[in-house]
Amino acid sequence: MAGVTQTTARPAPLTLLRTRWRDRSPGLGAGLLGGAVAAVLGLASCAALVTLLWISSPYPDSGPEGTLHVAASLWVLAHGAELVRADTLSGTPAPVGVTPLLLVLLPVWLLHRAARDATDPGDGVGVAVGSGPGAGAGTGFAGEGRLPDAGPPPVSARFAWVGVVAGYLCVAGPVVLYATGGALRPSWWWAALCLPLVAMGAAGAGVWTAFGRPGGPVGRALRVLPRNLRELLVEPDARLGASTRAAGAGAAVLVGGGALLVGVSLVWHGAAAQEAFLRLTEGWSGRFAVLLLCLVLVPNAAVWAAVYALGPGFALGAGHVVHPLASAPAPLLPPFPLLAAVPDAGPGTPLHWAAGGVPLVAGTVVGWFTARAATGAPVGAAVGGGAGGDGAGGVWSWRRTAGATVVAAVLCAVLVALLAAFAGGPLGSDALARFGPVWWQAGGATLAWIVVPAVPVALVVRAWRGRSAAVREPVVREPVVREPAVDGGEVADGGGRGWAPVPFVGRWWRRGGRAGAEGGEDAGEVDEDAVPFGLYDGDDEGGGGPYDLLPVDSPAEPPRG
Incomplete structure (x- = not known):
């Protein structure tokens, strides 16, 4: 027995590696990989689309390298960064800053999904949030619910967010550097500003969603506000508050009404839109490209039309403003189907003034939503008439209702101002230096249009609905x-x-x-x-x-x- 040496069975290195990879907890490496994959997928989508249009074009004016440069610049433009066109007739570089809003959805969605998946332990259901007593099945998880011991623990929100953002920017940096070699190149200053902001914002929203939208980070940011105002913005059970929901509904009505105005105007000027569409190109591939460009610019046109209905209107070049009272003659622009929807030059008519019905409807919707919260009192019903219920049956007082309506109008104005800022920009220099609405004018007009009808509607609907709410049987x-x-x-x-x-x-x-x-x-x-x-x-x-x-x-x- 003295010559026998006791040994321990060791698993094969490859088997051990597979076991550790299968049972690993998602960490910084998973976030880095997810962010890099999200950037590559977005870039590949733009490259595939541009390459398809280049191959089908009967008159390609550049080779494969030029096509890839355009695809890289288009991907950077999708993040809101401004591009610079170098091959101009005057030789002076011209900025291109109108970002198609529909194109922005691709990188935002990919980043949101990557950050959400980076926190997932691997079962695709969700992650646990509570770690103490009560953080168990059902309500303790985002999604359908999973027991804490069903798999590896989730990665922390900080590691997931940092990993996704770092992985995304590691791919974005070389792409921006490569795109600077083309004729349409990104501006370094705008790229350094917009790409990190979009990555951090979308990834943060994804991590926040994966962890069940916890209120800790948001709560620390909102602690500077009074408690009553916080409850109007965000309800105690982590849902959007009454003012936030009303503001979102009002902004949706404004943008939807703007899209309706664009559609009606295109039908009204159908002959001009068809002529512009046919004059731009003769081949089917070129017409498909024009149609695709019109589709991605439809959200921009809807925002422009919404600001037109609000009164400030939008600019078609420096010094050429279009609003319901008058339309200045537009500069010499190439034919484009969406531009056919612009009203003809000259003073406004009652038909143009009728666009003011869109913000009136939006203000009515804001007042209605606020009055429903004031009389229904979803928070007060959940907590025994606590949050905001200061009247019989949980009905808000008229002061609180009016205050909530004003807060909703302010939030709606902020949303519209942000949309107006992103929907416009320059398309060149000199006469083409400004296209689209002015954000501060759009925000101020929205606030005035929403407050005027929303406050009376909220108070009248509150009084009408409160009569029936006051006689309801109290909760035992x-x-x-x-x-x-x-x-x-x-x-x-x-x-x-x-x-x-x-x-x-x-x-x-x-x-x-x-x-x-x-x-x-x-x-x-x-x-x-x-x-x-x-x-x-x-x-x-x-x-x-x-x-x-x-x-x-x-x-x-x-x-x-």
């Missing part, structure tokens, strides 16, 4: 029952003013008094970072915050205490 609360907490203590009743579910942390929060564990090490403490959207205003020792953490393992049903 169950008696307070003490239940043991996780650490062996007891749950304080805290006044029993109602409960609000918080799905992304897998716990429940009580409106009103304290909710803590007696005798535990962390009794009576509140995790401020986990409180939804920073609604906690109290301290860690005593009650006073509107929502207090209840450490009870009951994610599916609310506690009875």
Whole structure:
């Protein structure tokens, strides 16, 4: 036996590598790979489209290298960066800054998907968010719900976000450098600004979605605002608040009405649009390219038409403004089908003034949405008439309703101003230096048009709906029952003013008094970072915050205490 040496069986290196790869937790490397793949997919889509048009063109004016340069520049333009055209007749480089809004959706969607997948442990369902008691099945997860021990733990949000952004920019840098060798080259300053902003914003939204849209980061940003205003913007259960929903509905009506105006004007000027479409090119491949360009510019045209209906209008070159009261003669522009929808030069007519009905409808929609929240009181119903319900049956007062309507109008104006800023830009120098609406004029006009009809509509609808809401049967609360907490203590009743579910942390929060564990090490403490959207205003020792953490393992049903 002395000559026998005991050995340990070792797995093959390849088998060990496969096991570690299968059971790995997604980390920084997965985020880097996901960001790089998202950039390559977006670039490949642009390259495939441009190459197809180049191959089918009967008169190609450049070789494969020039085609790839155009594809790279088009991909950079999709991020909002301005391009510079070098081969001009005057020899002076001319900027090209009108970004097709439909083209922006491709990189944003790819980045959002990559960041969301970077946090997924591998089962494609979602990631756990809560880590303490109650962070279990169902409400503790984004998606359909998965037990914490069903797979490897998810990567942290910070690692996923940094990995995706870094991987995306590692591909974007060489692409921008390569695109500078073409005739249509990106501006270094705009590329350095827009590419990181788009990558960080879209990746951040993807990680936030993957983790169930938690309110901690947003709450820390909103803590500078008063609590009542925070509840108008974001409800305690992590949903969009009344003012935010109303603002989104108003902006959607404005842009949708603008698209309707574009369609009606194109039908009205159908002969001119058809003539412009046929004059641009004769081959079917060229007409397909023109049609494709018109489609990606339809959202831009809808925003321009919405600002036209608001009154400020838009510019077709420096000094040529088109608005309902008058249309200045446009400069000499090449024929383009969408430009046929521009009203003829001259003073406005009652038919042009009728476009003002679009912002009136948008203001009415904002008032209606606000009044529904003021009388329905979804938050107050969830928490026993707490958040914002200061009248009978949870109906808001007229002051709170009017204030929520004004906040919605301000948010809607901000959205429209952002869309107007992205929808326009230069198409050259001198006379072509400005195309599209002016963002601050669009925002100011939106605020005025929305506030004027929205406040009266909200107050009238609130009074009408409040009459029926005041006579509803009040909610009967169950008696307070003490239940043991996780650490062996007891749950304080805290006044029993109602409960609000918080799905992304897998716990429940009580409106009103304290909710803590007696005798535990962390009794009576509140995790401020986990409180939804920073609604906690109290301290860690005593009650006073509107929502207090209840450490009870009951994610599916609310506690009875």
